[in-house]
Amino acid sequence: MEPIVIAKNLTKSYTKGLRALDNVSLTVDRGKVLVVMGPSGSGKSTLIRTFNGLETFDKGELNILGIRVDSSHDEKRIQKIRKRVGMVFQQFNLFPHLSILENITLAPVHVQKRRQAEADEYGMYLLSQMGIDSHAYKYPSQLSGGEQQRVAIARALALKPELLLFDEPTSALDPERINEVLDAIRKLAEQGMTMVVVTHEISFAKDVSDQVLFMDSGKVIETSHPDIFFSNAKHERSRKFLNQLDKH
Amino acid sequence: MSKINIYSLIIHFKNLKKTLFSNLFNTTISFLIIVLISVALSNIFVWLIFNANWKVVTSNLPLYAFGSFPANARWRPATWIISLLLLSIFTLCGPKWKWLQKNLLVAWIGTIPLGLYLLYGGFGLSPIMSRHWGGLTLTILLTVCSSILSLPFGIILALCRQSSLPLIKKLSSTYIDVMRSVPLIAVLFFGQLLIPLFLPIGIEIDRVWRAIFAFTLFVSAYIAEDIRGGLQSIPYTQIEAAKSLGLNQYQIIQFVLIPQALRIALPALTNQSIGLFQNTSLMAILGLVELLGVGRSILANPEFIGQYIEVYVWLASVYWMACTIMAILARHLEQRMSINQAYF
Numbered sequence: 001m002e003p004i005v006i007a008k009n010l011t012k013s014y015t016k017g018l019r020a021l022d023n024v025s026l027t028v029d030r031g032k033v034l035v036v037m038g039p040s041g042s043g044k045s046t047l048i049r050t051f052n053g054l055e056t057f058d059k060g061e062l063n064i065l066g067i068r069v070d071s072s073h074d075e076k077r078i079q080k081i082r083k084r085v086g087m088v089f090q091q092f093n094l095f096p097h098l099s100i101l102e103n104i105t106l107a108p109v110h111v112q113k114r115r116q117a118e119a120d121e122y123g124m125y126l127l128s129q130m131g132i133d134s135h136a137y138k139y140p141s142q143l144s145g146g147e148q149q150r151v152a153i154a155r156a157l158a159l160k161p162e163l164l165l166f167d168e169p170t171s172a173l174d175p176e177r178i179n180e181v182l183d184a185i186r187k188l189a190e191q192g193m194t195m196v197v198v199t200h201e202i203s204f205a206k207d208v209s210d211q212v213l214f215m216d217s218g219k220v221i222e223t224s225h226p227d228i229f230f231s232n233a234k235h236e237r238s239r240k241f242l243n244q245l246d247k248h
Numbered sequence: 249m250s251k252i253n254i255y256s257l258i259i260h261f262k263n264l265k266k267t268l269f270s271n272l273f274n275t276t277i278s279f280l281i282i283v284l285i286s287v288a289l290s291n292i293f294v295w296l297i298f299n300a301n302w303k304v305v306t307s308n309l310p311l312y313a314f315g316s317f318p319a320n321a322r323w324r325p326a327t328w329i330i331s332l333l334l335l336s337i338f339t340l341c342g343p344k345w346k347w348l349q350k351n352l353l354v355a356w357i358g359t360i361p362l363g364l365y366l367l368y369g370g371f372g373l374s375p376i377m378s379r380h381w382g383g384l385t386l387t388i389l390l391t392v393c394s395s396i397l398s399l400p401f402g403i404i405l406a407l408c409r410q411s412s413l414p415l416i417k418k419l420s421s422t423y424i425d426v427m428r429s430v431p432l433i434a435v436l437f438f439g440q441l442l443i444p445l446f447l448p449i450g451i452e453i454d455r456v457w458r459a460i461f462a463f464t465l466f467v468s469a470y471i472a473e474d475i476r477g478g479l480q481s482i483p484y485t486q487i488e489a490a491k492s493l494g495l496n497q498y499q500i501i502q503f504v505l506i507p508q509a510l511r512i513a514l515p516a517l518t519n520q521s522i523g524l525f526q527n528t529s530l531m532a533i534l535g536l537v538e539l540l541g542v543g544r545s546i547l548a549n550p551e552f553i554g555q556y557i558e559v560y561v562w563l564a565s566v567y568w569m570a571c572t573i574m575a576i577l578a579r580h581l582e583q584r585m586s587i588n589q590a591y592f
Contacts, residue, residue: 052492053491054488054491054492079494079496082491082492082493082494083494085492086492087489087492089485089488091485093485093486093488093489094489095486095489095490095503095504095508096508097507097508097511106493106503107493107494107495110495110499110503111494111495111499155493156492156493159493
């Protein structure tokens with residue numbers, strides 16, 4: 001198995017004493033899906049944002065797709081990683097002044113220097129995969145939240161990434177719109193995309209994950225197979241968290 | 249349609265009755281105001297039609313438009329102004345020709361070299377020195393050149409002010425603060441009187457260009473502040489999204505920040521250019537014969553002495569018309585931009 005993400009003892013402290021990440025170590029192999037769960041403020045967003053250099057860390061080491069990053073955060077290496085890693089945000093973060101297709105083709109044309117026509121063609125293919133090719137020439141504000149998030153996934157896929165990061169992709173959506181986004185992510189998992197997903201959706205996590213990582217106050221509490229984690233979690237803290245989620 | 253209009257008109261009058269003539273006190277006040285307004289209006293009307301001597305305007309129309317531009321070459325600035333007007337109309341109506349629709353911005357920017365070529369001459373046209381330029385032509389030239397030059401300069405200043413390098417940040421914020429604390433007329437004096445002193449002997453900059461540079465120096469400080477406002481209102485998540493796509497710093501500025509900041513700052517920017525158009529009249533004090541300067545020189549002619557009111561009423565209406573055209577164009581642009589601007 002070829003590991004795509006290796007994190008060793010990642011530590012990040014905000015102010016003295018308070019740690020956003022506390023000795024976090026993990027491995028994600030190619031084609032696998034890691035789901036990260038935990039209460040808010042547990043550091044799960046911080047963790048996946050370190051993977052593409054949006055967040056720094058103080059100690060430890062990262063190895064993404066064979067590119068090593070330590071706490072000095074070499075700009076060139078992070079840039080290399082970003083070209084091969086896609087990210088989807090909670091708030092979609094589409095560019096409001098660009099049309100849907102322009103949102104998707106911006107990076108392929110200017111980062112990968114592909115021809116506009118080629119990028120357009122691939123962008124349309126991705127949009128049809130997401131079931132929203134009819135919106136290609138609209139602007140983000142004209143789309144619903146679920147549609148915008150699917151555009152954001154297509155935008156992340158446009159660079160043909162080897163790893164996709166999802167930072168609570170459904171937390172800003174209407175309950176009715178969540179499934180259309182989760183289905184799109186499921187489809188990607190079936191196609192063998194390597195993914196790290198931060199989510200609170202239990203049934204989705206059960207379906208899609210190969211491994212569940214549970215965090216609390218910056219520490220990894222447990223890493224288990226989903227079958228074990230959701231039926232018989234090893235730690236008291238994980239069980240308490242799952243009980244809380246079930247009540248909602 | 250017409251029925252609805254008549255109905256709403258009736259409602260309108262009923263409301264008017266309710267608000268203006270509801271009791272004795274309101275009725276007297278309303279009548280007093282109506283009498284005052286009608287007296288003022290009728291006096292103005294009588295003056296405009298019977299008392300005013302419009303010969304000072306009608307016999308000098310070419311002067312107002314072109315200044316002392318040689319009579320046989322007046323078609324050149326006229327062509328320029330008419331092409332600007334036509335382009336404005338095309339822009340407002342939604343151009344019918346596909347190529348113009350696509351290249352509207354290019355066409356607008358292209359009017360500057362066209363205007364300079366027509367005014368300066370050369371390449372087949374007889375060359376004409378800038379001291380012959382004047383009137384509305386010069387006013388428009390000053391406005392258009394200064395605002396086009398100060399936009400990129402203002403963008404650079406705004407970006408430098410946001411820079412993480414302390415020296416660059418300090419320099420640009422000092423520049424902006426100094427420019428904003430100096431009156432425009434002082435900057436213009438600087439341009440006309442001091443720039444020639446600083447330049448090495450033998451190099452001379454045309455006084456029209458010195459005025460344009462002075463306006464650019466001044467206006468770009470204000471534009472920088474408008475654009476900084478736009479930059480600051482872009483959420484940081486936009487930058488994160490662009491970073492995660494692998495765009496580098498310059499690409500983020502070029503494709504994500506500047507287009508959005510300009511859209512946000514657009515109303516403020518149009519304000520600046522309308523203000524600039526009116527402020528070009530300050531150059532009349534400094535010896536350029538632009539629209540106001542023409543008015544002053546005509547008033548100095550013994551034939552028209554003392555006809556201040558006619559000349560200034562006429563000039564005010566020309567400024568008003570030009571500013572209205574600019575405002576309508578700006579509103580049109582804002583509406584077109586707002587189609588894709590609803591935020592979050």
